[in-house]
Amino acid sequence: MNKSRRQFIQRLTFSTAAIPLLSSWVSPAAHNIIAQDTSGSQKVLRVALMGLGGYAERVAEAMQHCKRASIAGLISGTPAKLEKWGEKYKVPESSRHNYENFDAIKDNPNIDAIYVITPNALHHNHVIRAAQAGKHVICEKPLAISAKEGQEMVDACAKAGVKLLVGYRMRFEPNTLEVVKLRQAGAFGRLKFFQGQCGFVAGDPAQWRLNKELAGGGSLMDIGIYAINGARYMLGEDPIWVAAQETKTDPVKFKEGVDETIQFELGFPSGAVASCLSSYNISHLDRFFLSGEKGFAEMWPSTGYGPIKGRTHQGDLGKPHTIHQTTQMDEMAAIIFDNKTPILPIDGLTGVQDLQIIEAIYKSCSSGRRETIKLA
Structure with a gap:
C-alpha cells in the first residue's frame, strides 16, 4: 500500500x-x-x-x-x-x-x-x-x-x-431467519412484493464513505446493500431486472460518483417485485416488508444492531436478541472448521452477486432504462 x-x-x-x-x-x-x-x-x-x-x-x-x-x-x-x-x-x-x-x-x-x-x-x-x-x-x-x-x-x-x-451479519439474525423459515414453509403463500428501506444522514463530509476513490460509490454500496440482500433472502430468489433513479439534493457533499439517495425496483422470475430505497440523507429508514397471498412479514428495525423486531400475520416473531457479531463469528467458525452449511449463504459468490446487482442499479440510474441483471 x-x-x-x-x-x-x-x-x-x-x-x-x-x-x-x-x-x-x-x-x-x-x-x-x-x-x-x-x-x-x-x-x-x-x-x-x-x-x-x-x-x-x-x-x-x-x-x-x-x-x-x-x-x-x-x-x-x-x-x-x-x-x-x-x-x-x-x-x-x-x-x-x-x-x-x-x-x-x-x-x-x-x-x-x-x-x-x-x-x-x-x-x-x-x-x-x-x-x-x-x-x-x-x-x-x-x-x-x-x-x-x-x-x-x-x-x-x-x-x-x-x-x-x-x-453479512443479518443472515444469522434469529428474527430474520424465522421469516426465512416461514417463507420456506409456505406460510405467506405465493410472494408478490417486498419493500426495503435503508438510510441515515451521513455526517462528516470528509469521511471516507463520501470519497468515491475509497468507497466505490455512496449510499448504495454501504446501506443500500442491506435492501438488496433483504430482497434476495426474503423473497428467496434473485432479481432479473432493475429500474432505478438517483436523487441528489446536495452535490457539494455528495460529489460525482457518490450517490445520495437511490430508489430502485427489482423484478424476479416469479413475477414478484421489490421496491427499495437507499439514502445517505434520510433518517429513520430501517424497515422490511414482505407480502404474499396468504400473509405478510414486517421487520422494523430490520438491519440495525438490535434489537430487531418483527411480526407476521400470525403475530410477533418474538425471537431473542443476540449480539449479531458474536453469533456471526461463532457461526463462521463452524463454517470454516466443520464445513457447516448456513441457512443463508455468506460466501464470496454471494458478495459478487450483490456487486453485480449494484452495478446494474447504477447502470439504470445512468441510462434511465430498465436494465437486465445477469448473476454469476
Whole structure:
C-alpha cells in the first residue's frame, strides 16, 4: 500500500464497510442479550482483525462473548492502536502488524483467519494478500468496489485453498431467519412484493464513505446493500431486472460518483417485485416488508444492531436478541472448521452477486432504462 493511502487510514476516526450506529439503534448492553449456542466441534477460530476503527471495536467487544472465535492478531497503520488494542485483548507484539508487513502472518501458526474491516477500495488488495498468506478470510461488505474485483478475490481464495466469507451479519439474525423459515414453509403463500428501506444522514463530509476513490460509490454500496440482500433472502430468489433513479439534493457533499439517495425496483422470475430505497440523507429508514397471498412479514428495525423486531400475520416473531457479531463469528467458525452449511449463504459468490446487482442499479440510474441483471 502506498504511503498516502496508509496515512489516510491512520487518520480515520472509524473504519470498515459496516454501517455506522444509527441514532435509533440501541446498544446491546441495554438489553437482555442471549448468546446463540453452536453445535459441533469446539475448535476456536483465531482471528486477526485488520482495520481497527469503529466497527472493529464493535466486533472485538462482541467476540469477548464468542464460544468459538477469539482475537489472535491485529493489523493497523496506527502504532498507538496496535499497542492499546494489543494490551486490551492480550495480543502479543509478534501478532501485531501494519498494512505493509502483515504478509508475515503466513508464518504465524496461531492465526487461522483475517477479518478485513478496511475501506471498500482496500478490500481487494487486503483479501488477496491474506489468501496468499494461507489464511481464511472474512471480508466486510461490500466485498469489493466492482464485481470484477470481487471475482478476483474469490478466485485468489480458491487458488490458495482458503475460505472467503462476507460479513453479512443479518443472515444469522434469529428474527430474520424465522421469516426465512416461514417463507420456506409456505406460510405467506405465493410472494408478490417486498419493500426495503435503508438510510441515515451521513455526517462528516470528509469521511471516507463520501470519497468515491475509497468507497466505490455512496449510499448504495454501504446501506443500500442491506435492501438488496433483504430482497434476495426474503423473497428467496434473485432479481432479473432493475429500474432505478438517483436523487441528489446536495452535490457539494455528495460529489460525482457518490450517490445520495437511490430508489430502485427489482423484478424476479416469479413475477414478484421489490421496491427499495437507499439514502445517505434520510433518517429513520430501517424497515422490511414482505407480502404474499396468504400473509405478510414486517421487520422494523430490520438491519440495525438490535434489537430487531418483527411480526407476521400470525403475530410477533418474538425471537431473542443476540449480539449479531458474536453469533456471526461463532457461526463462521463452524463454517470454516466443520464445513457447516448456513441457512443463508455468506460466501464470496454471494458478495459478487450483490456487486453485480449494484452495478446494474447504477447502470439504470445512468441510462434511465430498465436494465437486465445477469448473476454469476
